[in-house]
Amino acid sequence: MSIDPKQPSLLNWRTLWGLLFVAAVIWSLHLAGLFERDQVNVGGWTLVVRFLLAAFSPELSSEFLHLTLEATLQTLTYAVCGTFFSVLLGLVGGVLSSEVWWLSKGFQAYWLAVRAFLAIPRAIHELIWGLFLINIFGLDPLVAVLAIAIPFGAITAKVFAEILDETPRTSLLALLNSGVSPLNAFAYSLIPQAFPNLLSYTFYRFECSIRSAAVLGIIGAGGLGYQILLSLQSLRYEQMWTFLIALVLLSGATDFWSAMLRRQLGATSRLDLNVLNLSQRQKPLDQDHRLVSLSLFGVIVLLIFSFWYVKADFTKLWTPRTAQLLAGLIQDSFPPDISQLSQVLTLAAQTLAMSLLAITIAGIGGILLSFPAANNFLLPGGILDPGRNSHLGTAVLVFTRFFLLFTRAVPEPIWALIFLFVFFPGILPGAIALGIHNLGILGRLMAEVTENLDQRAARSLKALGATGSQVFLYGVLPCTLPRFVAYILYRWEVCIRATLIVGFVGAGGLGRLLTEQLSSFDYRGVIATLICFICLTFLVDLISATVRRTLR
C-alpha cells in the first residue's frame, strides 16, 4: 500500500484472480453440460415431495428408536477410536515432520521429505481408504477405524508440525544448548507450550471424525450413515428422517461441546486453526476448571467404552493373512493400467469443474447466510440491530444456525442421492450436493469471523448516521471479505477430495469411474485413476496456496 491517496490501479492480483474465477465457473458450467443437455429430471419431483413431507412424521416407535440409538453409538465409537489413532499418528508424524525437530537433530532437509510423504495418505478420501482396507482386513470394524485414522493422522501430523514450528523456540534452544537430548527437550519445552493448540485441534478433528464415520457407513461400515443409506434406498423416508435427526443431534452436540471447551481453555478458535492463525489466541474466559476436568474424565470413559463397543480385531494388524493379502493386492495393482488415460483425463477435468461449482455455491451461500447466523449482527446491540423487533432477529439467528447445522451434518453422498432424484447423473447433482454440505461448514466458520470482528469501524459509522446497508458495505464487508476468501480457498482443497465420494453414489467425475473399476476388480485401472486424482488434488492445493499468498 502506498501512502499516496492515488486511486489504486485496477491491474492487480485481485482483478486477475477474479476474472480467472469467473472464466473457470463458466467453463465448469459448460462441462456440466448446462448449456446443451437436459439436466433436470422432472419425473423425480414426486419423490422429493414425499421425502420432504416425511420430515413431519419421523418414525418414533420404541423399537425403532432403539435401533437408532445403536446406530448412533456405532458412529460415535468409530469416530472416537479413529480420532484416538489419528492423534497418536499425528503426534509422531507431527514431531517427525516439523522443521524444528530436524533442526534439533542437525539434519535440516529431512522434514521436507517426511512432509511430502505424508501428503499422499492425506490426498485420498476416508471412503477410498475404507474400500482399500476391506481388501486386507475383510469385514471388520477395524476397517472403519483405520479408514479414519490414516488420512486424519496425516492431516493431524501436518497441522501439529506447523503448530510446533510456529511455537516460540527460545526455551527449546536453551535446553538443547545445555546438552539435553532432543526428545527430552521437546517433551519439556515445545510440547507443553503448544499443548492448548494441539488439544484444540484434536477436538476439531473429533468433530470431523463424526462426519467421516457417518460417511463410512455408506460403504457398509454400519452406523448412522449405513442406516440412512438403507432407508433411502428402500424409500422409507419416515425412518430416514429419524436417523437424520439423530445425526444432526450427535454432530451438533459434539460441535457445541468442543467449542465450549476450547473457549474455556482459551485455545485458538476453529477458524484460526484451519488457516493457522495462531497469534489470534483468545484470552481464556473465567477459568472454570470443573468443565475441563469433567470433559477429561468424559473423554477417558468414552474411549474405554468405544474400544469395548467397536469390537475391532486389532490382531489383524499383524497376522500373516493381512501381509499376504496386502502383497497379493499390490501384485494385482502394478503396473498401473494407463490404457484408459484419455478417459481419465476428461473425467479429471469434469471433477475439477465439479469442485469449482461446488465451492462457488458453498462460498456465495456461506457468505449470505453467515451474517444472519452471527450473534452480533441482528440481535439487540448487534451491528445491524433492527431495533424495533428483536424477536425477529433471534428467530432468524436460530433458524439460520439450525439450517447450517443441518446442511453440514448430512453427509455429501446422502445429499447427492437426494439430488439424484431430480437430476440426471452427472457433475451437476454432485456439485450441488458438495456445495450444500460445505455451505453449512463455511457459513458457520464465516459467522465466527463476523463475531470476532473488530466492531469499532462499524460503530463509528453508525454513530455518524450511516444507514444499515452503508454500515454493512463499508464497515463490515471490507474487514471480513479477505478472510472469507481464505476460508473458501481452504475449503476448496477439501471439496476436491470429496468429489470422489459423491461420484461413488452416481454423480459424475473420477468417482464414478472408480466405482466401475472397483466393481470390476480392475485394480490396475484403480491405481491409474487414483494417481491422476492425487495429482489433481496437488494442483488444487497449489492454486489455492498461490492465490492465498498473492492476496495476503
Place this chain on the structure above:
Amino acid sequence: MKKALLSGLLLLLVLPLIACSAESDSTTTKEVKPLVTGAIPDQDPEKLQRQYTKLAAYLEQELGVLVEYKPVTDYAAAVTAFKVGDLDLVWFGGLTGVQARLQVPGAEAIAQREVDEKFHSVFVANKKSRITPFKTITDLKQLKGHTLTFGSESSTSGRLMPQYFLQQAGLKLNDFKGEVGFSGDHDKTIKLVEAGSYDVGAVNEKVWLKRVDLQEVDLNKVQVIWRSPAYYDYHWVVNPQVKQRYGDDFAKKVQNAFLKLDPNIPEQKEILELLEANKFIQTKNSNYAQIEAIGREIGKIK
C-alpha cells in the same frame, strides 16, 4: 491440572493394548470357526436378514457346524469378503459369482434354484412414457431418447445382460436421454420407474413378479415392455477353505443340504418360500462361460 492431563494421556496410551489382549484371548478359545454365509444385497436388506437367519438354522442342523449370516451392503464388497475368506458360502449373481471364482481358485458353484438356469430380465416402463410392449430384441431401438436406469453396477439381471441385449439391438448407452442411472438394487429400480424418475428400468424378472404378486407395484403406472432371452444367473458358491476346516467332502455336504430341501416338509417349505425356490438343483462352474465372456466384453471382468 497438568498432572491430571498427563496421567490421562498416559492412560489413553495403554487402552489399545488392553483392547488387543482381550481380543486375542477370545480367538484362542474358539476352536472351530463357524461357517459364514452371505448374499449379494440385491433386495431390501431387511428382508434378506430374515431369509438368511432361517436358512442358517437349517444348515446348522444339517451340517453339524455353527452357521452365521453376515450382511453385506455392496455387491463388490461381497466378492471382496469372499476373496479374503470372511465369507464361506455366498449367494452370488451370475457376474459376481464369476468374479469371485476368478479370484478364489478352487471355489465351486454348487446349487441354484430351477429358475436360475433359465433366468430372464425384464424391461419395465412408466406408462406415461407411451412405450408399448414388444417381442423382438431389435425393437429395443424404440427406447432411444428415453431415460433408463439399471440396478447395481455389478448386477447380472439388472445391468450386465440388459446392457448386452441393448448392444445386440444396436443401442449405445449415450443414445438415452441424460445419463444412464444405477439405482443400486431391483426394488429401487421398480420404485424409480413407478415414480416416473426414469421412463425405463432393467429389472430381475423374479423380483418384478414377486412385487406384482404382493401387489407392491402400481400396474396402472408401470408395465413390462420386454422379456429377455434366458441365461444362467444366481447360484451358491462355496469357498475351498471349508474343506481344510471341516473335511474334504464338506462342499458336497453343503450341496446335498440344498438339494435335500423338500417342499413337503413344512419347516423346509418355509425356507424354500423365503428363497423363492420350488427346489434346488445342481450347477457347475462351466455353466457360466457365457456370463464370463459377456462380462469381459462389457469390461466388468478384467
